[in-house]
Amino acid sequence: MSRKKFSSRFSGIRNRGINPQGFHTSQIKFYFFLLPLVIFMLLPIIFIFSHAFKPPDELFAYPPRFFVVNPTFKNFTDLFAKLSSSGIPVSRYLFNSVVITIVTIGASILVSTAAAYALSKKRFKLKKALFAINTVALMFVPIAVTIPRFLIIEKLNLMNTFLVHILPGLALPVGLFLLKQFIDGIPDEVVEAAQIDGASDVGIYWRIILPMIKPAIATIAILTFQATWNNADISTLYINSESLKTFAFYLTTLTTTTAGANAVAGQGIAAAASLIMFLPNLIIFILLQSQVMSTMSHSGLK
Amino acid sequence: MTAKTSEQTILLQQKSSWDWPFGKALKKWVEKESGAYAFLSMYALMFIIFIVVPVLVAFFLSFTFFDTIQFPKFNGLRNYIVLLTQDEIFMRYVLPNTIKFAVIVGPGGYILSFLLAWILAQLPKAPRTVLALILYSPSMTSGVAMAVVWKTLFSGDQNGYLNSILLGMSVIQEPIQWLQSPQYLMTIMIIVTLWSSMGVGFLAMLAGILEINPELYEAGSLDGISNRFQEIIHITIPSMKPQMLFGAVMSIVATFQAGAIGVTLSGGNPTPQYAGQLIVNHIEDFGFLRYEMGYAAAVSVALLLMVLLFSRLANRLFGSED
Numbered sequence: 001m002s003r004k005k006f007s008s009r010f011s012g013i014r015n016r017g018i019n020p021q022g023f024h025t026s027q028i029k030f031y032f033f034l035l036p037l038v039i040f041m042l043l044p045i046i047f048i049f050s051h052a053f054k055p056p057d058e059l060f061a062y063p064p065r066f067f068v069v070n071p072t073f074k075n076f077t078d079l080f081a082k083l084s085s086s087g088i089p090v091s092r093y094l095f096n097s098v099v100i101t102i103v104t105i106g107a108s109i110l111v112s113t114a115a116a117y118a119l120s121k122k123r124f125k126l127k128k129a130l131f132a133i134n135t136v137a138l139m140f141v142p143i144a145v146t147i148p149r150f151l152i153i154e155k156l157n158l159m160n161t162f163l164v165h166i167l168p169g170l171a172l173p174v175g176l177f178l179l180k181q182f183i184d185g186i187p188d189e190v191v192e193a194a195q196i197d198g199a200s201d202v203g204i205y206w207r208i209i210l211p212m213i214k215p216a217i218a219t220i221a222i223l224t225f226q227a228t229w230n231n232a233d234i235s236t237l238y239i240n241s242e243s244l245k246t247f248a249f250y251l252t253t254l255t256t257t258t259a260g261a262n263a264v265a266g267q268g269i270a271a272a273a274s275l276i277m278f279l280p281n282l283i284i285f286i287l288l289q290s291q292v293m294s295t296m297s298h299s300g301l302k
Numbered sequence: 303m304t305a306k307t308s309e310q311t312i313l314l315q316q317k318s319s320w321d322w323p324f325g326k327a328l329k330k331w332v333e334k335e336s337g338a339y340a341f342l343s344m345y346a347l348m349f350i351i352f353i354v355v356p357v358l359v360a361f362f363l364s365f366t367f368f369d370t371i372q373f374p375k376f377n378g379l380r381n382y383i384v385l386l387t388q389d390e391i392f393m394r395y396v397l398p399n400t401i402k403f404a405v406i407v408g409p410g411g412y413i414l415s416f417l418l419a420w421i422l423a424q425l426p427k428a429p430r431t432v433l434a435l436i437l438y439s440p441s442m443t444s445g446v447a448m449a450v451v452w453k454t455l456f457s458g459d460q461n462g463y464l465n466s467i468l469l470g471m472s473v474i475q476e477p478i479q480w481l482q483s484p485q486y487l488m489t490i491m492i493i494v495t496l497w498s499s500m501g502v503g504f505l506a507m508l509a510g511i512l513e514i515n516p517e518l519y520e521a522g523s524l525d526g527i528s529n530r531f532q533e534i535i536h537i538t539i540p541s542m543k544p545q546m547l548f549g550a551v552m553s554i555v556a557t558f559q560a561g562a563i564g565v566t567l568s569g570g571n572p573t574p575q576y577a578g579q580l581i582v583n584h585i586e587d588f589g590f591l592r593y594e595m596g597y598a599a600a601v602s603v604a605l606l607l608m609v610l611l612f613s614r615l616a617n618r619l620f621g622s623e624d
Contacts, residue, residue: 114345141555
């Protein structure tokens, strides 16, 4: 078979195959299948947006309306005007959440990249065993050990402190796992060359490894963000003082207590709060999604 | 002068190694391995405090009677025996519910995320990115934010969206208490969990499919692979086994973690007539509502064992042989 014949015969396969360059009529069937599903997945998200801007008469309209007709910011002003039962303004919860999330992301990136660097590029006896233990911990279901965790946090005098929001989130087995797999992709020669040039361990970690694993760091940042920003359990279990609780916790009080979501005034406020909870997740993911995808290609378990 | 100094050093070295017989080995270890442990130390510390120790404590507590006030009393295997023989709620509702939930949501969500990842990989980059983002976005919503949305959609009065639609089409004559009636709660829990199941595992599978070398498909077609289904079975899945396994483990963990959804939806623990009661709710019920921490710990250990068992099973199915 001549070369030309070969390519003409198989160019068709290339067009139909994985990761095509452009549109092809054969793709229509996929859109046909995807669209209903995508709409199903999207409806609740649209609902969060639409609901948050509804004025009271639309929130309780009969028959109920899905889309907002006369959007208003009233729910948001209500939300911020409302003081919680103990007299703490919502802005305080929001401030706590923002600070806790930023500190946790920063600390967890440092802690897990350092560990991943050691597990991937350093040589030591327990290396394989430690990575295996971390892989088993991927299967760890936090809720199963809520009680012992509670006892330990009590014993360590971490109850009612700012630290209890941050420390438990730092050991993220999925994060260490993804980072280690990603650093494995950096050739050993790069590290060896730096060693010959006299770079110290810390120097190699800081100036070579960290800049090369930016996509993986972005992924860890997103995962930590989602876990921390959305976490209401820590405030519920370990914090008594109102001024140390988070926005996610405040939202639970709106949605679970009878004075919250079920009351007429509460529903609009809860809708606005849901949007404020959801939006940062979405924005950060959109900004960093290409990094996430390049990390995920290293994500396999062997 | 120089001779003297070197003599001194030799003396010193002899002295130090005589003082501490492991000196040399220790020094060698410090040179070779301590750096690695220094880098690991912070993570290891958090990992031990918040993951390893709690698991060990749970294991220990599961053999005791513990009401949070008195010191735990050793109880032997009593908790496990009670769990297996006397806990009627566990055997009649919690275990069947958990198995039903896990069997539908686990493999269902997993197959769905592979299928969607595969279809997305057949599309050009721009639409693929947008659609993947939409499919992933439910995983970003927290349980609490979701409760607002789903509770409104399934609200039990005629103002609920689903009731309103069905009333409008005259399918039903009067509003149904979706979230309070035992026959619907489980189905709704499954729908909501499937909806939010395109998580990290889905992204990993999508990336895995895109990474496969296109020449493999060309080689496959020369070897007589003629349709897409054969292509998936013989090329796609074998080439991305590591990602398939990662996705499977993540999906197993997510399935067992999603247990809180029933309580969030119905607004109370226990759920109406235990219809949506899962192991996670059972642990909370005994641990934090009845303060039988020892018993709750035994249930926790059972849950961890179940997750490990299923992950093992996934390993058998997708693990590579090396």
